[in-house]
Amino acid sequence: MYQVKTFNAIANKGLKTFTTDYTINQEDAPDAYLIRSVNLLKAQFPTTLKVIARAGAGVNNIPLKEATDNGIAVFNTPGSNANAVKELVISMMIATSRKVFAAYDYSHKNIHADISKQVEYDKAKFNGTELFGKNLLVVGLGNVGSLVANEAVNLGMNVRGYDPFLSADSAWKINNRVQRLTSLYQALKDADYVTIHVPKNKDTIGLISTKEIQAMKKGVILFNYARGGIVDNQAVVENLGKIQFYCTDFGDDIIADNEKVITTPHIGGSTLEAEDNGAIKAANTIMNFLENGDTVNSVNLPGMKLPFNAPYRFTIMHKNVPNMVGQITTFLAQAHVNINNMANAAKGETAYTIIDADNLNYKEQLINQIQAIPEVRRVRLIDHR
Ligand SMILES: NC(=O)c1ccc[n+]([C@@H]2O[C@H](COP(=O)([O-])OP(=O)(O)OC[C@H]3O[C@@H](n4cnc5c(N)ncnc54)[C@H](O)[C@@H]3O)[C@@H](O)[C@H]2O)c1
Numbered sequence: 001m002y003q004v005k006t007f008n009a010i011a012n013k014g015l016k017t018f019t020t021d022y023t024i025n026q027e028d029a030p031d032a033y034l035i036r037s038v039n040l041l042k043a044q045f046p047t048t049l050k051v052i053a054r055a056g057a058g059v060n061n062i063p064l065k066e067a068t069d070n071g072i073a074v075f076n077t078p079g080s081n082a083n084a085v086k087e088l089v090i091s092m093m094i095a096t097s098r099k100v101f102a103a104y105d106y107s108h109k110n111i112h113a114d115i116s117k118q119v120e121y122d123k124a125k126f127n128g129t130e131l132f133g134k135n136l137l138v139v140g141l142g143n144v145g146s147l148v149a150n151e152a153v154n155l156g157m158n159v160r161g162y163d164p165f166l167s168a169d170s171a172w173k174i175n176n177r178v179q180r181l182t183s184l185y186q187a188l189k190d191a192d193y194v195t196i197h198v199p200k201n202k203d204t205i206g207l208i209s210t211k212e213i214q215a216m217k218k219g220v221i222l223f224n225y226a227r228g229g230i231v232d233n234q235a236v237v238e239n240l241g242k243i244q245f246y247c248t249d250f251g252d253d254i255i256a257d258n259e260k261v262i263t264t265p266h267i268g269g270s271t272l273e274a275e276d277n278g279a280i281k282a283a284n285t286i287m288n289f290l291e292n293g294d295t296v297n298s299v300n301l302p303g304m305k306l307p308f309n310a311p312y313r314f315t316i317m318h319k320n321v322p323n324m325v326g327q328i329t330t331f332l333a334q335a336h337v338n339i340n341n342m343a344n345a346a347k348g349e350t351a352y353t354i355i356d357a358d359n360l361n362y363k364e365q366l367i368n369q370i371q372a373i374p375e376v377r378r379v380r381l382i383d384h385r
Pocket residue numbers: 056057058059078079081082085139140141142143144145162163164165166167170197198199200203204207225226227249266267268269270
C-alpha cells in the first residue's frame with residue numbers, strides 16, 4: 001500500500017486515477033505528495049517521501065535542491081494546462097484591445113439609466129483596435145508560448161518568438177510563420193503586444209524590467225501569465241505612460257488599484273479540463289514512479305523508462321560522479337545477484353540508475369550497503385513478483 005498526501009484542490013478525476021493500492025490523505029507516512037501551487041520552499045520533508053508530483057507546470061514552489069539531497073524525485077505535468085493559459089492570454093489580448101473592461105464598467109454604472117441614445121455618443125470612448133496585422137512578441141516558446149504563438153498566427157498577427165533554450169519537441173510544434181529571434185531586444189521596439197511564458201528561476205527574475213520596458217514601443221500591451229517577479233512590477237508602474245495595459249495573473253501591492261493594470265488571481269490553469277488533465281497526469285506519474293521507477297517528466301532526474309521484465313528492480317538516485325555503477329554492481333555481484341537489465345543516465349549533478357535483477361539474496365544487507373555509499377541519495381527495491 002502506498003500513501004499519497006495532497007495539497008491544494010486536486011481534481012477528483014485525478015484522485016480516482018489511483019488504484020486500490022493507494023490511500024489518499026488517510027495516514028501520515030506519505031510516499032508521495034500531489035500538489036499544485038502550495039509553497040514548499042521551507043517545508044521539512046518526511047523520510048518516507050519519495051516523490052512530489054506537481055499538477056501543472058511551474059516548480060518554483062518546490063525546493064529542488066533539498067528534494068534532490070533527500071532522494072525525492074520531483075515531477076510536473078508539462079502542457080497539461082497550456083491550452084487554458086493560451087485561451088486566457090488571447091482573450092485578454094482581445095479584451096484590452098477592444099477596451100472591454102472600461103466599456104463594461106461604463107455599461108454597468110449606467111445600468112439603470114436610459115442610455116440607449118447616450119451610448120451612440122459615448123461609445124467613441126471605447127474605440128478599439130484589432131489583433132489582425134499587429135506585432136506580437138512571445139518570450140518563451142514552450143508548451144504555453146508555442147500555443148499562444150500559433151493561435152496568434154491564426155488570428156493574422158505577425159508573431160516573433162524568443163527562446164534561447166527551445167527544445168526540439170517545442171520547435172516541432174511551432175508554426176513556421178513564427179519568426180525566431182536570437183535577441184530579446186530585436187523585437188521589443190516594434191511589438192504591439194509582449195507576452196511572457198518562461199519559468200521563474202534565478203535567470204528569469206526581472207527578465208522584463210526598466211531597460212526592456214524602455215526599449216518597447218509606446219502603447220504596448222504587456223502580459224505576464226508566467227509568474228510574479230519575472231516582470232518587475234515597480235518598473236511597470238513607473239512606465240504606465242508607455243505601457244497601455246499590463247495584464248497579469250500575479251497581482252501585488254505595487255500594481256494594485258491602477259486602471260491600466262488588469263490582474264487575475266492566478267487563474268491561468270483554472271479550467272475544469274486543465275485541472276483534470278494535470279491531476280490525472282500527476283497521479284499516473286506518481287504510480288509509474290513508485291511501481292516502476294519511471295522518471296519521465298522529472299525535473300530533477302533524467303527522464304528514464306525501462307521495460308520491467310524481471311522480478312526485482314533497484315532504483316538508485318545518486319550524485320553524478322565516477323564509479324557509482326561500479327560500486328553498486330560490485331555489491332550485487334558479491335550477493336550473487338544476476339543483473340537482467342540496467343540503465344543509467346544523468347541530469348546535471350544528479351544521476352539515476354535502474355537495475356533489474358533475476359534473483360535476490362541478502363536483501364537488507366544489500367540495500368544498506370548501496371544506501372551507505374556516500375553519494376547515494378536513495379535506493380529503492382521494487383518487488384515485481
Ligand atoms: N498562470 C498560470 O496559471 C500558469 C499556468 C501554466 C504555466 N504557468 C507558468 O508559465 C511557465 C511556462 O509554462 P510552460 O508550460 O510553457 O512551460 P515550458 O517549460 O513548456 O516552457 C517554458 C519555455 O521557456 C523557455 N525559457 C526558459 N528560460 C528562458 C529565457 N530566459 N528566455 C526565454 N525563454 C526561456 C524554455 O526554453 C521553454 O521553452 C511555467 O513555468 C509556469 O510558471 C502559469
